[in-house]
Amino acid sequence: MKKGFISSLCMLAVFSTYAQVQGQKDDKAMDVYRETPTRINNLVHTKLDARFDYSKSYLLGKAWITLQPHFYPTDSLNLDAKGMDIKTVALNAGGKNTPLKYQYDGMNLRIQLNKTYKRNENYTVYIDYVAKPDELKVKGSAAITDAKGLYFINPKGEDKTKPTQIWTQGETEATSVWCPTIDRPGQKTTEEIMMTVPDKYVTLSNGKLISQKKNADGTRTDHWKMDLPHSPYLFFMGVGDYAVVKDSYKGKEVSYYVEKEYESVARRIFGHTPEMMAFFGKVTGIEYPWVKYAQIVGRDYVSGAMENTTATLHQESAQQDARELVDGNRWEDVIAHELFHHWFGDYVTAESWSNLTLNESFADYSETLWNEYKYGKDAGDAAGYSAMQSYLSNPENASKNLARFHYHDKEDMFDAVSYQKGGRILHMLRNHLGDSAFFKGLNKYLTENRFRAAEAHQLRLAFEEISGRDLNWFFNQWYYGNGHPKLDISYKFDDAAGKVTVIVKQTQEGEKVFRLPFAIDIYEGGKKSRYTVEMNSRADSFSFSYKQRPDLVNVDGDKILLAEKKDQKTLGQYVYQYKHAGNYLDRREAIEYAAGKQSETIAQNLMLQAIKDPYHGLRILALEKLDLKNPAIKSSAEKTVAELAAKDPRATVRAQAIGLLTAYDNAAYTAVYKAGIKDSSYSVAGKSLEALAGVDNAAAVEAAKQLAKQPVKGALVVSLTTVAAENGIEESVDAINKAFAQMPLSQEKVEILQPYGQLLAKTNSADKVKTGVDQIVHFREAVPAPYRTQFDAFINNMILQGVQNAWQKKGSDAQELVEYIKLKRSGDKKGF
Template identity: 50%
Template sequence: MSILRTLIIGSMLVLLGSCGSQQKAVQPAGEPIIETEFRQLDTMFVSASREPEPENFTLPTYRASHTRTHDLMHTILDLQFDWEAEQVLGIATLTLSPYFYPSDEVTLDAKGFEFEYIRLKGSNRNLEYGYDGRQVRINLGKTYKKGESYTLEIKYVATPAASGGSSAITSDKGLFFIDPRDEDPDKPTQIWTQGETEHNSRWFPTIDKPNERTTQEMYVTVEDRYEVLSNGVLESVEEEAGMKTWHWVMDQPHAPYLFMLAIGEFAVVEDTWEGKPVTYYVEPEYEADAEAIFAHTKEMLSFFSDKLGVKYPWQKYAQVVVRDYVSGAMENTTAVIFGDFVQRHKRELIDDGNDRIVAHELFHHWFGDLVTTESWSNLTMNEGFANYSEYLWFEHKYGRDYADHHLLGEWSGYLSSARGNLHPLIHFGYEDKEDMFDAHSYNKGGAVLHMLRNYVGDDAFFAALNLYLTENAYTAVEAHNLRLAFEEVTGEDLNWFFNQWYFEQGHPDLSVTYDFNEATGQANVTVEQIQNPEIMPAIFQLPAAIDIYKANGEKVRHEVMVNERTQTFTFELEEAPALMQFDADRVLLAEMQDNKSSAQYLFQYKNAPLFLDRYEAVLELRGEQSPEAQQVMTAALEDPFWAIRVAAMQNLSPETAANAGAMLSQMGSEDPHSEVRAMAFSMLAELEDASAVSFAQQAIQQDSAYSVIGAALQYLTVLDPEAALEIADDLEQHSSSDILLAVGELYASTGDAKYLPFFKKNLTEVSGFSAIYFVDACVELAVNSDLETSKTVAGHLNTLALGESISPWIKFGATRGLNEMRKAFEQAEQKEQQAYAETLLERLKTIKASEKNPQLISFYNQMLSDIKP
């Protein structure tokens, strides 16, 4: 029960008491006491009471869905570009009709425009309008009724400019010109768009709201060396005087934020699925890798179509990779844009492919594009489904262990986020719509769907999704549409589930204890909900399974419903159980203290069937020095799932690890999963076990995965640095981040400044976490050299940290590197170095003050907390 509802009920009880009832109004535990003064009133005389203190009552923030006054039915855009001025030169032809009420004016979103004219199509008379720089309010010259359409023709110049962003979408510029002259001459020239949330109205006038829908056409004129991709089907390409005009037609309605453009010198790899075009747009260097970059796309199209019972509903499916993208990827209808982090060669994709993000964006074409959130408050109706598609795909393609390993990461991401930012999944009170792109809308949304699937069963779950999609196709939806579909299929009132998971905030925090009374033959499982009732429900209603195991491994399942703050479930048993397992299906989104003994975890690893059972046992037994616990760790080195083999390696006791050298060497050369092979070499390096030198050299020469080659080189750096240096000359020509990082750490360990040109050449080539550690190695080498060398390196890092089009990983690594250099020089004995630390301090102040990426700003505030403006 929410605090609000509790207070209302408490007040009602007090009022009932004042009407003469002898019942006492009892305020629920944990709530503020409502004091009420009762008086026996004399009919002849009533004394005056004090006026109550005035209070400022305000309604809570409510971010409503956009009120539709006009229906945008069709959009035609005729576009050219001024590349130098970074402007869009456009003519927009928009067909609209009043939504219900008669109207003689319409308001369009158009941010940063200059209008040459606005008129009704076919007329030479300009319409009157008012413009505030963000919206244009147009007087139509007459009143139109519902069902009467009119067509506007708007000639304009748009100058897309950013005014903000979020950690998920770092810029709201809408349309981006990528110009290699800016910083990197090797960067391709491109134009691409990012419309979500309401950023497409920076390059064409529209009603830029998620509950709007329109069909579209685009005529795009560019130099003939460029490919142009947009939504829908390519109708024609006309060439004239070194220019091409591309005509793309989208005849199915979709939301304006899903309009897209990508223009560049792409290699286009073409395929088909059930007669529909499937195309991959990549940089020419990656043409041979395109199908590996977007691996399993066609298989996913079939799997999701079959699973949902709704065939992929659009005319084509295209995927394009662009430079300097401001988000991970975007599900623009029929044409998904990806950041260039997905663009890797086949060997770099071994055991680390793009399945997750490819599945996510593809599933949006049902959940987000076909049915679309009616407001950003309901964003999880898009993103929660897309996140859950990742689980569905992994389960189908790689098995449940793989899917549950992924789910564990999703839970972790949400729970970590919830510690500092708790709000309902359907969040009407957000401060900024960009804030909705968080671990609630994504991670929690997917986890809630997983619980719902477990509760109703697979058949009902997918039947309800089919009903939801077919009943709501081409419309805007909210959570209640989903609830009604599930209630129609199951026949059950599911308000309790949707209220607590979608409209309340938080998650249960459970303490679970187990005991067995030999005298009575009774086993007890006690579940206590210990979450803070002041910020989330005191009681969650949790359907759960309890498995009770006999010593021989046989189990009996009991289905229970947790619906009390503290609740004990009792079972009659013929013998003492070897293990009792609450939430045996491992589906609850909850923090849980599962109070089991080491012996029970030992039994759990050997007998409970799921990945999370085995993984939990390995983690809970880490640090245990008993022979039994280490026996589990050794057994886990041969677990069928690779992540448990990795976890077991990381948690071996020193003694067990020392005795497992031969096994680790074998795993480094023979394990089927590259991450296990790489971890084996890392563990051998940590143990300083020299027995695997020949295995490492063999891996460097023969292993197909760059990650393993990098780990093997790092092993040689520790055990045989001379051999490592002999090999490094050949390896430094690779573009793999794993290999470049390993070579960089090797060169840093020599302390020889002659290797600094290698770092300067590759500082912008290393991606992800590797970029941070690569900068660390560079800084280590510089600081151990002379001051002038350090200044040269610092200058280069400063340029990267301030670069507008530099990867956030590299920017963060460069800033962190400068900060580490500052700290080192502050503690140095030489006055020149101490003085240079002051220079670095001023540079860091400038970097911190000029950064615009919200996520980097947050990181910098933590990392540079000792630096005041």
């Protein structure tokens, strides 16, 4: 699973962190040891006949579930079956159903079997039931905002702006809302699903489509069959009016299910999938193990994406039009993430939610691996840096173990510890063992545990067997311990003795001392010498001889440590590091340090060099940090900034440069802005609109009106809303209402709230304002519960209050809308 919302929503994380920490201090649930669930019966095969009542959002189901005792003989069976109407429970044998006694409490179905069954003795139970997901009261989490398992999207077709779809979401234990099962990740079963749907719709499920039968009533029954075992949380059903774009990989079908509007760009979004399959097969030594691979996009999906075996589900953010893709495929990392799960998570599955990182750390790390392979080491390191910052940005993360046996709820495991910290730990282990041993270790782990469930110790044993090294210390420190080191790094040079001493202190709170192997690179006379050291104490020093004072001593030469660092290098040393050390993080560290020293000439020179860095991400960073209030920098940078604005091959760099050109107050650039508004890139068009507003506001207003007549997506949404809010451009409100509604839960949606509210406050159409208020309230209600309290206050007391105050000034004619906004602020759902 990819957490599409929470991984980026930093503002809400800040709102909620304190409340979460306080709540967990007194939480009795945190004292419970979350052991691996005891296995009494094992799933063997699941067969489901599913029909759908669109008018009630019901699933009419018939299930045949084959099981066998795990070890000890048993005469009973306990199935998870949440919120169902149970009609029949029977033993199915010899083509006959014999009723069985059972008890059902609305969550668990306890069945008395007809006899005591022994180990390896199969039996099949038949259950006729109705699943009612919309009537089930369950809560989600920050990562998975809802847990009702089965979702009917616009089932009656009443919303003309939204397609009718059905999709399922099983993780963590929500498959049992629509299919009775033993809903635990350690269970494995083969499976077949028959779906009867209106003939106009396509279906998708796990495995292979083996038959389709048209029925006399205008429906069609599709039969999907999964011959390899996988866990119940990976079961999937998808139904809708999709375009299906076919691809292939080594004779296996690869397909992309998208809304028909996006059929022409489906390959631009998902088209790297076959190459990813080849790459991941190469690095793991195991070819893609499943019969097919399909990817489907679902409206109103409750997370980022989900790795249902052979049938990954993506949220609608995956669908990008051609102009959005000019700025880069924002969903490519997610595509890699979910695909790698088909090795780590689907092929070998974490045996309990306590070991979730065995699924998610590898999926997170796949983003680094793919970027490194496809786009170069800088891109891979940039992905890794971003992941590490996601972990470090929340202080609460430091208190959590990677493999975690104490938590409030299983949903809490879906966080930056299981994902991003786990990915960075894998990166350190890869560096420590070397690529050959690391990837051979992955192959051994996957091979020995295929189609089974595993825990972190089995990963350790695989790496130990391959490398010949004991890794208990590493796993105890990083998997079964918490926190990360905070390092203070200083240097003492003794030219008389020809010796440099590197002093590294661990300054993190508490008594824990980390064992840290890393490289120290000494740059002397234009040559680099590498020394591998290991830190084992709260403070360690390492001494090295030299003939002439080194230009640079670079601690953690490969930049792989998961740590917060205070490195006491000089500006001159950072300049040398940028030019000669070369890694993405070497250059990034130098840019960030020089950005704080731009009054000094050598820092200015570094910044001017960095805006031409070979990697586009660092060009953008340097442009963001460039201090154009400094006359020397402003003068020296103008030519380069103008060239970047006009010619950089990356649209996002051009957009950033266009934003900087406004500082020059040069009428000559007005033509650049006007041309940029027509650019194929939304980010370039948006920045150009904002820039034009600064030099010719009247022209910007007219341009905004024209842009509002076209699709408004991506970076253009924020820019158009900002200019429209400043000028009260009512002609743009419909387009912005629509664009806001289509934006997924994201940091960008938070950032647009203020100008969006300002625009609604200036709008004279009550209907348009009502639509906008409804969209803001819908966003408020969609925010996960752990983030709601402070966010509700922000929405209600700042954004909606501002709109209400503006309309109160309009007099009695506006009273009806004012009362409507008051009701919406209070959470009342009465109509207008």
